[in-house]
Structure formats: structure tokens, C-alpha cells
Amino acid sequence: MNEDDDRVFKALADPTRRFLLDLLFTREGRTLTELESEVEMTRFGVAKHLKVLEEAGLVVVRRAGREKLHFLNPVPIRLIHDRWIDKYTERHVTALIDLKNALEDET
Amino acid sequence: MTTETTAETTQVYRVWIKTTPERIWTAITDPEWTVKYGYAAPSYYDLKPGGAYHSDASDEMREFGAQNGFPIPDRVVDGEVVECDPPRLLVQTWRMLMDPTTAAEPYTTLTYLIEELKSQPGVCRVTITHEMAGAPATATMVAGSPLDEAGGGGWAWVLSDLKSVLETGTALSGR
Numbered sequence: 240m241n242e243d244d245d246r247v248f249k250a251l252a253d254p255t256r257r258f259l260l261d262l263l264f265t266r267e268g269r270t271l272t273e274l275e276s277e278v279e280m281t282r283f284g285v286a287k288h289l290k291v292l293e294e295a296g297l298v299v300v301r302r303a304g305r306e307k308l309h310f311l312n313p314v315p316i317r318l319i320h321d322r323w324i325d326k327y328t329e330r331h332v333t334a335l336i337d338l339k340n341a342l343e344d345e346t
Numbered sequence: 347m348t349t350e351t352t353a354e355t356t357q358v359y360r361v362w363i364k365t366t367p368e369r370i371w372t373a374i375t376d377p378e379w380t381v382k383y384g385y386a387a388p389s390y391y392d393l394k395p396g397g398a399y400h401s402d403a404s405d406e407m408r409e410f411g412a413q414n415g416f417p418i419p420d421r422v423v424d425g426e427v428v429e430c431d432p433p434r435l436l437v438q439t440w441r442m443l444m445d446p447t448t449a450a451e452p453y454t455t456l457t458y459l460i461e462e463l464k465s466q467p468g469v470c471r472v473t474i475t476h477e478m479a480g481a482p483a484t485a486t487m488v489a490g491s492p493l494d495e496a497g498g499g500g501w502a503w504v505l506s507d508l509k510s511v512l513e514t515g516t517a518l519s520g521r
Contacts, residue, residue, distance in 0.1 A: 299358045310358035317502040321518055
């Protein structure tokens with residue numbers, strides 16, 4: 240599933256795309272028109288960014304009548320958290336605990 | 347209800363899992379499976395429209411309640427099956443009973459959609475759509491806590507754990 244991680248990291252590497260995710264975080268289920276009004280960019284540009292986010296699984300599109308509504312999907316970020324962040328923060332915390340124990344032993 | 351209201355009170359979660367639709371269906375609807383991931387509450391479904399659904403408190407939940415001095419009900423979630431098309435679609439009502447505020451809110455609607463990818467046979471896309479009109483406390487709860495305290499991960503964590511269990515046989519907690 241490394242390809243999936245690549246897509247998520249690439250999608251998150253762009254500030255406009257992170258901004259779009261933040262917009263959806265504050266309020267879900269927005270249309271392209273609503274999102275476009277918040278970004279200094281053409282409709283085509285915003286649509287392209289949304290496509291990248293959708294391919295990475297970070298945005299899920301639902302149809303409601305004629306409208307396409309965009310929802311933030313936090314699961315890929317959760318998976319990266321579980322796969323990458325947890326691993327390193329855990330070691331970091333363990334290192335601090337070891338340091339504390341070492342220092343306390345000295346006294 | 348306007349489209350906009352629906353959108354604002356709906357949350358969508360999606361994950362891709364390398365397994366069969368049947369295994370995912372079982373992991374969602376079989377109490378022997380639901381104890382292996384997420385909040386580990388055994389879930390009981392009468393899998394037909396109008397059939398009852400409930401999840402019972404796990405030992406871990408009861409212990410947590412006892413330690414923190416609040417009672418945990420025997421049934422932590424209840425609801426009713428609305429639509430059932432195994433192993434593809436499950437629509438149900440859903441009400442969280444662990445917390446008095448969420449228990450007093452109206453029933454929400456939860457949809458599980460399991461789709462095998464045509465482009466990648468052997469990989470399934472699981473989409474949870476949770477419609478929570480009039481249930482803001484439930485919406486906050488299932489969205490998960492960013493601090494990730496005491497099982498606060500919500501649906502994103504549950505789906506991440508479901509993927510882990512089905513692909514590796516081990517939950518994130520090592521259960």
C-alpha cells in the first residue's frame with residue numbers, strides 16, 4: 240500500500256490543497272462553486288486540486304441531485320498517523336523516559 | 347430538509363482494504379469479529395429491514411466506567427436495520443447510549459457501502475456515510491478527538507483498525 244501513501248503525501252505537499260482540506264474541515268459537504276469562492280484561483284485550477292485530493296482518498300464526492308458535494312475523508316491521514324507518526328513519537332517518548340530514569344538513577 | 351443542511355450534518359469516511367467483500371461484511375456484522383477491532387464492542391444484527399441492532403459494552407468499557415465512577419449501560423449503541431444487501435450495502439439507524447447527551451439525541455442514519463474495485467480485483471472500497479441531523483453531540487463523538495485520548499479516534503480510527511485486522515490479522519492495539 241506504499242503507492243497510497245505516496246499519493247497522500249503528494250496531495251498534502253501543496254498549500255492550496257491543504258487549504259481546501261482546512262475549508263472542508265470547518266464545514267463539510269461544499270460544492271466546487273463554494274470552494275472556488277474561497278480561493279484565489281480559477282474554477283479549473285480548484286477542480287484539478289480537488290481531483291488530486293480525491294485520488295488520494297482525502298476527499299470523497301457525493302452527489303446530491305445535480306450538485307457534487309465534497310467531504311473530507313480523514314482515514315488516509317489516520318493511516319499515515321498509525322503507520323508513521325506513532326512509530327516515531329513512541330520512540331521519542333521512550334527516549335525521554337530512559338533519560339529521566341538515567342538521570343534519576345544518578346542521584 | 348435542504349441539501350445544505352444534509353451536507354453539513356453528514357460525515358463520510360472511506361478506506362481501501364485488500365480483502366473480499368464477504369470478509370468485510372462479516373467483520374462489520376458478526377459479534378465474534380466486531381470485538382477484534384475499534385471499540386471492540388460485540389455487535390448483534392438481525393439482518394433484515396426492521397431488524398434490531400445493538401452493540402454491548404466490552405469488558406474494557408465497563409472497567410473504564412468503574413475506574414472513573416460512571417455507569418456504562420449494557421447496550422452502548424442501538425438501532426434498526428433499514429436496508430440490507432449482503433455483502434454490499436447495510437443501512438441502519440444508530441444511537442450512542444454511552445453518554446446521556448447522545449442518548450437523548452434522535453437516531454442517526456449509518457450506511458456501509460462495500461465495493462470491490464473493477465480496476466484492482468481483490469481490493470475493496472469501504473465507505474461509511476453517517477447522517478446526523480439534529481445530533482451534534484453524536485457528530486462530535488464519531489468525528490474523533492485530535493488528542494486521541496481513551497478511544498477517541500472515531501470512525502477514522504475504527505476503519506483504520508478494521509483495515510489492519512483484515513490485512514494483517516492484528517489490530518492496532520495488538521489485540
